[in-house]
Amino acid sequence: MSEVIIGVDGGTTAVKAVAFTLDGEIYATHHESVPVNYGPNGEAEQDMNLIWQAVATCLKSVNDQLDGHEVVGIGLTGQGDGVWLVDEAGEPIRPAANWMDGRAGERVAAWSKDGKDAKVLEVTGTSLFSGLFPVLLEELRENEPEVMARAATQLYCKDWLRFKLTGERATDFSEASRTLLDVRDASGYSEELAKALNLSDALPLLPEVRHPAGKPSPLSEEAAAQTGIPAGTPVGVGQIDVAVTGAGLGAVEDGATWLILGTTGFVGTLLPSVAERKSDLSMVLATGNDAQVLEFMAPMTGTPNLDWIRKMLGLEEADWDDIEAGARKAGPGSHGVIYLPYAAPGGERAPFLDAAASASWQGMSLTTEREDILRSVYEGVAFSLVECIETLEVTDDLLVSGGGFRSDLICEILADTTGLTVVRQDAPEAGARGAAVLALVSAGRYGTIPEAAEALGASTQTFEPNPDNHDLYREAYQLFLDTRGALRPVWPTMRALRKSAN
Template structure:
């Protein structure tokens, strides 16, 4: 009978429960899908009950597969931002408006114009966007004047899962940074900011802030019966999903940096204080280690670009698609792809809700392989630009589903001239959560020790000097053509809307 630690990653469209041995091997895993409900005015919502049931079902499957293994702790991470609210009886007050919610877009413009956006930036280090919780709270309060007073607890996705497992209400520093936390002092929520935003009524609803590697409670008898977890084992506080990979990599010191490529991108570095930040469009999270912050950019130019082009060109298998892309050679025959395909536009390293995808440099001699490779290169160039903005030097440590592509790792290395080191094992989020759970359970003395226990194999990609010149030119065209096209993006978006309206009329 071996000891295992469980990591739960409550993502946007799927939740994952993964069991790891204490030397980092994945023993078993279970996944469950979670629906997102979209509205006509930009709403994107999820049921808190649906998320808990998906997590509970996944854990029940996982524990059933573990046999006599001894589970010693559970670690948590989950999607960030949005409004996750309980009423005074600790029941969901409403469906969660999640990070993709866009209903408050015009409110963001108003906050930027009247100075409230700058106040949020100055205090929390966060550039406002429609799904930031203070913005959503004002949106809901305008619809229902008594709404703020009805809130019992304001926290986030992984906090809700922990509450269902332990019955305890708390959050961590990374999640607290998304509302009213003062990242300059690192000492707690800023009452003056809440007052200035007209949201002082929610301050009593903010739960206790605990260290991410602390225990946030123990599995209750009720949760044990539902999930198969042993009652009484600790559940770590955890972190927001964009930050959790760091502990799994042992990244806790100032200067440590890493990249993730998933549905969105992530390029981040730990800094001694918010005063050291490199971009006003970055996001900043307190880590709970003094004044240390994690500064990161999260471009929207992630794997949906690759999913879309693969499906469009009819490749059922990723290996076949990547082999086809390789056949086009570096530079994609002069074709450059701007990877701004997200309906929400772009948020890093520039902010433009009208950002749109385009191909340039095509001719009647352009091949499908060149079109395909250009998408790989465009996604990579977006990451390169963000890494340059944040001045990330040395090796580029990467993780996440998109980086399973050797080609993207190679393009990243060739374009930057920096070595790329990839953590090969899947489920990086769950691994980071499990790393923190080892500390919470006492199985490891600190995060560094826990990361050493959970270390996994890695692959290294050296820059190819033969590709340096062609990628320098391609990257230059990528940026200059993007900047030249930006004035046309609003009209492109308008045309898209007009065309969609005609399609609706034809139904």
């Protein structure tokens, strides 16, 4: 009987399950869309039970496609950040407030004034933003005290999914880094930080921290009945999506760098310790591998910008290849149109922090064509990543993944602007692949993560920089930075007016 390993990816707008053969080929896959509910004050919430049911449906569908193949394990990953709370019985006390939630913007500003943000950065390696657990937890406690009093455990998306699959409440080092974990030595949750934030009573909410490729948990009888996968199948610990993608791309050793372009952006590098970090504006995750950390920037300027312009231009029915072909008609530089891609309700968190950040176009005139506007969005999203690349001092090839990088145009803009080679994995689902890599180690099929990553590796495609476009893109990129600098002073007023109009 042939064997497969399943990776589950609990994304923000879609969840999926992917079955890989043990030589890395995708054998079966299924995805389900999940909604995000936005509110007038920056709220971004999701139904935790709906997400679980969508994942159960994905696993059931994949299992039905396996034709007798044996499932040797299930790996997990998912969106990070936000507040995902369950009660003593394991039921959600309220919808999850996810990473895009912007309701705590004023609290972020207050923490920045009183020094709490500096303490969070010192201990967790994380720059403060409105979707981060500590600040959002305080916001919800103040406004929903009766509901929040029922909270028993904080379970991020993939931890919630593992709980539904196994009944165990636990997390890994990468997710714990987004709460109160001290990443300087990864020794545990920091009582000192909790006290400084007046959140000492939140420590009991935080689950046990485990290595992402550590001992698995058995699939429960109840979950087996819903998914069709045999009870007792090993379920791995996993990592937050941005971290686990490195394993899916084979980037697992110190110095490895990778980029993701999905609902959010990501540029990250593995470092031997937090002492090696390149910027105080970055975020840091402990990996559980000795003192190793992942330093990264995760701009909130991802593919929703492309979905938005597709809708605004009435192109919902158009194929993405046709849309990109239209954007190419404008040529590099979009005829001087600059797009600032800060459309997320929570503002921006990398490589700068501004809860009032807003999207806009500049440089348009009566001669501007819709193709110019369209291409400027592609360029704006790419320029946001370029800024992170330069801040983290990345000089090696750019290994990329995520739905946004299926666009050849974005890969080309990135290569031409930075002068670096972009390397794209041919196979999709790097996040699910990374979760599967860790699960293979958890299940005892491989002794190390690098061995498992090599076994599940996929072929790649390269995009070399075009020197003919480099100078033009550098000029446009600098204009992008200058335009943002000029507009930042009016962003708070824009946000206030937007809020009052509701």
